[in-house]
Each structure stands twice: as C-alpha cells, then as structure tokens.
Amino acid sequence: MIRNIFLFILMICFLNAEPVNVSEAFKINEKAHPSGISFDIAIDKSVYLYEDELKVFLGSENITKILNLPESKKHKEYLIYDKNFTLFIPTNLILNTSNEKIITLKFLGCAYDGYCYNPQNLKFNLSKTENGFKISKIKDKKVSNNNTNYENKISSDIKNNNFFITVITFFGYGLLLALTPCVFPMIPILSSIIVSKCKNSKNSNKKAFLISFIYVFAMSLAYSIAGILATYFGSSVQGFLQIPWVIILFSLIFIVLAFSMFGFYELQLPASLQSKISKKSESKNGLIGVFIMGFLSALIVGPCVAAPLAGALVYIAQSGNLVLGGSALFIMSFGMGMPLLLIGLGANRFLPKPGYWMNEISKIFGFIMLFMAVWMLSRLISSNLSLLLYGVLGIFFGVSLFPVKKDSAVFKKFKFGFSLVVIIYSVILIFGFASGSNSLTNPLNNTFKNQLKENLNFKKVSNLNELKEVVRGSKKPVLIDFWATWCVNCKELDDALNSAEISEILSNFELIKVDVTKNSKDDLELMKEFQIYGPPALIFFKNGKELQKYKVIGDIKKIALAKNLNEILNL
Incomplete structure (x- = not known):
C-alpha cells in the first residue's frame, strides 16, 4: 500500500522543459574602439527582444532614440528584434559629458513558445583613457539582508549554518508553525484514531503515544518527500492532491469513519487476516493504517506553505542538496507535530473508560469527522453553501447533545446549555446562508458577499x-x-x-x-x-x-x- 502511494506521487509529478537561460538567450559583448563603444547583441533563434523595451542610458540620459538601431519586424501586435545586431555609441556623444560614465542597457525578451524573461538591467563602467575609452561590466551586487524576503533569509541560514544548527533552527520553526492552521485539522483525526485504537487497551497511554509518534513521523515524512519531489521535479505534489476527486474521496472517508463512530458498523480487517496479523505481532496491529493516515493527512488535510517551508524548498532548488534540505523539512515537520505528540502523552486523561461515556465520546468524534468532511468540501463549494452544511450538521450535533437520564444533575445543565448554544449558532449560520453571507465567524453580515x-x-x-x-x-x-x-x-x-x-x-x-x-x-x-x-x-x-x-x-x-x-x- 505504501509503495503504491509513493508510485502515485512519482507518477503525478512531471518535469517541465527548461527555457534557454537568459545569458544564453541574449549574449552581450561590449567593446571599446577609438571611435566609440559597441555592444554586439547575439539573440538565440528561439527568442526575441521587444523594440520599445530596448533602452540605452548614458549616465541618466536616455540616448536610445539618437542611436542607429536595426530595423525591427512585427510579431503579433508588437515590434521585435530576433536577429543579431550591434549598438554603437560614437565618441563625440560620449565626450559631451564628463570622463566617468555609467552606460545602462535595458531590455525585455520572450521566447517564441510563450516564456518571457525578467526585465534585464545591465550596467557598464566607462572611463576615458589616453587611447580612447575603457569599458567593463559592473557585476550585480549581492542583495543585502535588508532587501531579502523571509524565505530567502531562511534559505541562506541553511546554507551558512552547520548541520546541527540548521536542524535545531528548523525544529524551532516547526514549533512556531504548530500554532498555525497547518496542524489544527489533524488534531481531531488523531484524537479519533486514539479513541478507536485504545478503547480496549490495558496500556492505553503507551499505545496512544506510539500512535501519535507514528502519525507525526508519517506526517513529517510526507512533508519532506513531497517538498523534495516538488523541488526536484518542479511541481507541487500537494497541489496535485487537491484536485476535486481526491478531496471528495477523502471527504467520503471521513463520512465513513463518522458513521463507524456512531456504531452503525465496525471497520476492521477480515477475521482470518486479523488473526494472522495478531499472531505475528500484536503490538503492530493497526499501526500501518495509522502511518498511512498520517502520511495522507499531511498532504491532503493540512496543505500549508509558510516561510520556513518555502525557505527549505528555495535552498534545495538553488543548491541541489536534497539531504540537508530534506532533513530540514523533516525536522521542521516533526516540530510542527509536537502538539499531536502531547495529545498522545496525555491520552489517558481524556480517553473514556468502558461504558456509557465511551459511546458519548465516540459520538462526539463522529460529528467531528463529519465537520471535517464539510471542511474538506468547502474547498470545492462556495463559502455561502458551506454555511448551510455547517448549520444543518450543527443542529443535528446540538440535538445529539441533549441530556439523558444517565447524566448527573450538574452535567445535565452543562449539556443542555452547550447544546442550546450549538443549535442557536447553527440556526444563525443557516440565516447567514439565506442572506448571502460567506463568513463563518460573522454569518449575519452579508457585506462579505462577492x-x-x-x-x-x-x-x-x-x-x-x-x-x-x-x-x-x-x-x-x-x-x-x-x-x-x-x-x-x-x-x-x-x-x-x-x-x-x-x-x-x-x-x-x-x-x-x-x-x-x-x-x-x-x-x-x-x-x-x-x-x-x-x-x-x-x-x-x-x-x-x-x-x-x-x-x-x-x-x-x-x-x-x-x-x-x-x-x-x-x-
């Protein structure tokens, strides 16, 4: 099963054809002559330059219009250059200004297959000598830290720090990401898995932590592999797994799990296969499913791109160091999963004991699974329609929380009050849907519409x-x-x-x-x-x-x- 998942990920990744590098597409050869300065511009046969984007500056003065430019040709609605040509700046034009000059050559080009390059801005230093002029290209200055964005700073941190410091740093980034929406959707999934796996276990706390560890390990492995593949193959693996049929399939899985929690049926392997697995290793029974759930949850339920993740991907893309970049991704993801490990450590405090409470908690997690299904589908449907689904589901959830005879007097009041709040808010969501609102937090305000x-x-x-x-x-x-x-x-x-x-x-x-x-x-x-x-x-x-x-x-x-x-x- 796991092998098939990896093969699926590899299958959906593909390698985009690389365009000609800009330095190969437009080769500039500057020369100094007694009569002036020339720029030989060689244009690759697959690309062209826009006529109106070719500009030459002598100091701060635009001298393009007074130069002898080649004849352009029309391509679609634009005039272009697609043949080699030479720009020449005569000596008398240069002598009209001071001895020290900066010549700036600006141009913009595209490939015939549709790819366009970033605008080019080349600067040349021009100085007067006894025999004429001397010209030299000014190398691009390295961007200072003040002019780099956050993910590029992080990429630089990986490159400049040793392995141990990088690992510690990215673990810290992971802890910060644990406070973002990247992790929250996975909490009810893991909690429901722990409840279902540990309800009849004698050592529930140890097993709960083991389940959490395997889930987080699989999640970290998924982020790491997907990140490396996305960078190496030039595509977004996680994005591929957000296609509609995959989202619908996962929503159906949540619905199936929910009804299992309600007691309509019990999801388990055939008795004969269960028996074989139990004989081989009782402790491993069901953990492969936890691993698969953790792996897929990371890719499908918790899509998250933040600066630390982007920084690691930028580093891998620029350096090709898959080992260090992949390690940084894995450690960061593990730090991101720390809240999930804490849930496993404290599982014995919230896991219900056999009896009436077990059924109540299972029912609550069943509704959580249904809410997760709606949350998944909200990526495909309008925010307005999502309000209706949340509202209807919330009413059923609120009704299910009504107190019963088995509840204590105090808890009856608590359950009644909580269920009343849930039902009222659910009704408000339905009114919000009717009024055209898109906001889950402010459903009666339809100013969000369109x-x-x-x-x-x-x-x-x-x-x-x-x-x-x-x-x-x-x-x-x-x-x-x-x-x-x-x-x-x-x-x-x-x-x-x-x-x-x-x-x-x-x-x-x-x-x-x-x-x-x-x-x-x-x-x-x-x-x-x-x-x-x-x-x-x-x-x-x-x-x-x-x-x-x-x-x-x-x-x-x-x-x-x-x-x-x-x-x-x-x-």
Missing part, C-alpha cells in the same frame, strides 16, 4: 506570458496574488486584502490574480518562475522590476501588509 469582485478589481492571468505583458504595460506598482480554491490561508488573506484600510491602499496598485487551483502546466510554470511552492503568495513589481524584499509566502498580518504597501508606493 467581496473580491466588488471591492477589488483583479485582472486574472492564466500563463506566464500574459503576466509578463500586464506587468510590462502597467504604470502602477503591481501586486500578484497566487491563490487556489483549496487554500485555507488564501481565504484569510482575501479578507485582509478586502479590509477597508488595505483596499484603499490597493487602489493605487495594478492587481493581478493567479489561480493555481488546477496545478496545470501553466500554473506550475508561473510558480516556478517566482520560486513559489504553493499558495498563498504575494509578489510585487514596480517599474518592471520585482521587489524581492516584499515577497510574501503564507500568512501575513494586516498591519505588516499595510506597511509594506505604503513603502512600495513611496519607493
């Missing part, structure tokens, strides 16, 4: 070429939002973007939305271009240049986002 379409005017692009065109033609700063329907954090980011204070600032930006829900070839190419391994992510451009410092991977607070947006406007 918020994205009404408040913010996002342009949708479907491939890298379209994105390059929009960025190239924009006179405003550009915000690119990578988004997917199955991405839980994306919905939280949408709320932040649509808040009054943020949406007002965004009126000064060109807004682009990239929907990577389907993980198509174009989606993967877009994510690969910006080294993004899953949504949510925000990319910023200004004057045609990407602002790496302000790149956002994962969640971001409104205050920090507002600060970044204002800084970009003032650049």
Whole structure:
C-alpha cells in the first residue's frame, strides 16, 4: 500500500522543459574602439527582444532614440528584434559629458513558445583613457539582508549554518508553525484514531503515544518527500492532491469513519487476516493504517506553505542538496507535530473508560469527522453553501447533545446549555446562508458577499506570458496574488486584502490574480518562475522590476501588509 502511494506521487509529478537561460538567450559583448563603444547583441533563434523595451542610458540620459538601431519586424501586435545586431555609441556623444560614465542597457525578451524573461538591467563602467575609452561590466551586487524576503533569509541560514544548527533552527520553526492552521485539522483525526485504537487497551497511554509518534513521523515524512519531489521535479505534489476527486474521496472517508463512530458498523480487517496479523505481532496491529493516515493527512488535510517551508524548498532548488534540505523539512515537520505528540502523552486523561461515556465520546468524534468532511468540501463549494452544511450538521450535533437520564444533575445543565448554544449558532449560520453571507465567524453580515469582485478589481492571468505583458504595460506598482480554491490561508488573506484600510491602499496598485487551483502546466510554470511552492503568495513589481524584499509566502498580518504597501508606493 505504501509503495503504491509513493508510485502515485512519482507518477503525478512531471518535469517541465527548461527555457534557454537568459545569458544564453541574449549574449552581450561590449567593446571599446577609438571611435566609440559597441555592444554586439547575439539573440538565440528561439527568442526575441521587444523594440520599445530596448533602452540605452548614458549616465541618466536616455540616448536610445539618437542611436542607429536595426530595423525591427512585427510579431503579433508588437515590434521585435530576433536577429543579431550591434549598438554603437560614437565618441563625440560620449565626450559631451564628463570622463566617468555609467552606460545602462535595458531590455525585455520572450521566447517564441510563450516564456518571457525578467526585465534585464545591465550596467557598464566607462572611463576615458589616453587611447580612447575603457569599458567593463559592473557585476550585480549581492542583495543585502535588508532587501531579502523571509524565505530567502531562511534559505541562506541553511546554507551558512552547520548541520546541527540548521536542524535545531528548523525544529524551532516547526514549533512556531504548530500554532498555525497547518496542524489544527489533524488534531481531531488523531484524537479519533486514539479513541478507536485504545478503547480496549490495558496500556492505553503507551499505545496512544506510539500512535501519535507514528502519525507525526508519517506526517513529517510526507512533508519532506513531497517538498523534495516538488523541488526536484518542479511541481507541487500537494497541489496535485487537491484536485476535486481526491478531496471528495477523502471527504467520503471521513463520512465513513463518522458513521463507524456512531456504531452503525465496525471497520476492521477480515477475521482470518486479523488473526494472522495478531499472531505475528500484536503490538503492530493497526499501526500501518495509522502511518498511512498520517502520511495522507499531511498532504491532503493540512496543505500549508509558510516561510520556513518555502525557505527549505528555495535552498534545495538553488543548491541541489536534497539531504540537508530534506532533513530540514523533516525536522521542521516533526516540530510542527509536537502538539499531536502531547495529545498522545496525555491520552489517558481524556480517553473514556468502558461504558456509557465511551459511546458519548465516540459520538462526539463522529460529528467531528463529519465537520471535517464539510471542511474538506468547502474547498470545492462556495463559502455561502458551506454555511448551510455547517448549520444543518450543527443542529443535528446540538440535538445529539441533549441530556439523558444517565447524566448527573450538574452535567445535565452543562449539556443542555452547550447544546442550546450549538443549535442557536447553527440556526444563525443557516440565516447567514439565506442572506448571502460567506463568513463563518460573522454569518449575519452579508457585506462579505462577492467581496473580491466588488471591492477589488483583479485582472486574472492564466500563463506566464500574459503576466509578463500586464506587468510590462502597467504604470502602477503591481501586486500578484497566487491563490487556489483549496487554500485555507488564501481565504484569510482575501479578507485582509478586502479590509477597508488595505483596499484603499490597493487602489493605487495594478492587481493581478493567479489561480493555481488546477496545478496545470501553466500554473506550475508561473510558480516556478517566482520560486513559489504553493499558495498563498504575494509578489510585487514596480517599474518592471520585482521587489524581492516584499515577497510574501503564507500568512501575513494586516498591519505588516499595510506597511509594506505604503513603502512600495513611496519607493
């Protein structure tokens, strides 16, 4: 079974064809002559340059229009250069200014197959000598720490620190991620597994911890393998597992588990097979299923891309060191699973003893499984319809909590009060659905309805070429939002973007939305271009240049986002 899972993951990964490297696509050879400076530009046969994006600056002065440029040709609606040519700057033009000069050559090119390169900005130092001029290319300065985004800093930490420090650091990152939505969905799953596996066990606490450890180990292994494969093959494994039929299948699994908890049937292996397994190793019975559940839960239930994860993936992509990068991913995931291990350690405190309580707790976990099924389906259906499903399910849950004769007097009051609250809130959710609301926390406020379409005017692009065109033609700063329907954090980011204070600032930006829900070839190419391994992510451009410092991977607070947006406007 496990082998088949790995084969499935490998099968769905594919390797995108690499475009010609920019240094090979456009070869620039600068030369100094007594009569002036020349730039021999060799253009690969698979690419071309945009005529209106070719600019030459002498100091701060744009001298492009006074140079002798080659004849361009029309490609679609644009004029381009696709043949080798030479730019020549005569001596008399250079002598009109001071002896020390900076020549800047700017251009933008694309491949005929649709791939577009980042805008190029090459600088050359020009100085006067006794026999004419001397020209030398100015090497790109390394970006300082102040100008790098968080995931690149983390990638640098892996590269510069020794193995032990890296492991400790990423374990700490994992502990921080334990406080994010990455882990929360797995808590009820693990809890229900512990309840079902330990209800008749004499050493329930030891077995509960063993179950938790195997679950967390499998979860860590899944994150590590998926991360390495995603980087190595240039695709998002987790994204592939968010396709609709997989989500529906997993939702059905939760429903099947829920009805098992309700006592309608009991899920178990055939008696003959159970007997064989028990004879070989009683302690291992059922643990393979826990491992598989932990592995799949990490990939399907808890999709999470945050800066530490992205940092490790960036490092693997840039260095090719799968061992160190994979180890960092595994240790980080293990740190992320610490709350789950704590559940196993304290299992004896919440596990019900045989009898009436066992049935009550099993029933509660059954409803938790049903809520998990709705939560999974919410990635495919509208937020408004999700309110209806939560509301209807909540009413049934509330009714099931009504006190019975076996309850003590005190607990009868508690159960009645709690069930009443659940039913009232569920009714409010249904009213919220009827009024068109999309908010689970504020269902009676329908101002969230169609918020994205009404408040913010996002342009949708479907491939890298379209994105390059929009960025190239924009006179405003550009915000690119990578988004997917199955991405839980994306919905939280949408709320932040649509808040009054943020949406007002965004009126000064060109807004682009990239929907990577389907993980198509174009989606993967877009994510690969910006080294993004899953949504949510925000990319910023200004004057045609990407602002790496302000790149956002994962969640971001409104205050920090507002600060970044204002800084970009003032650049």
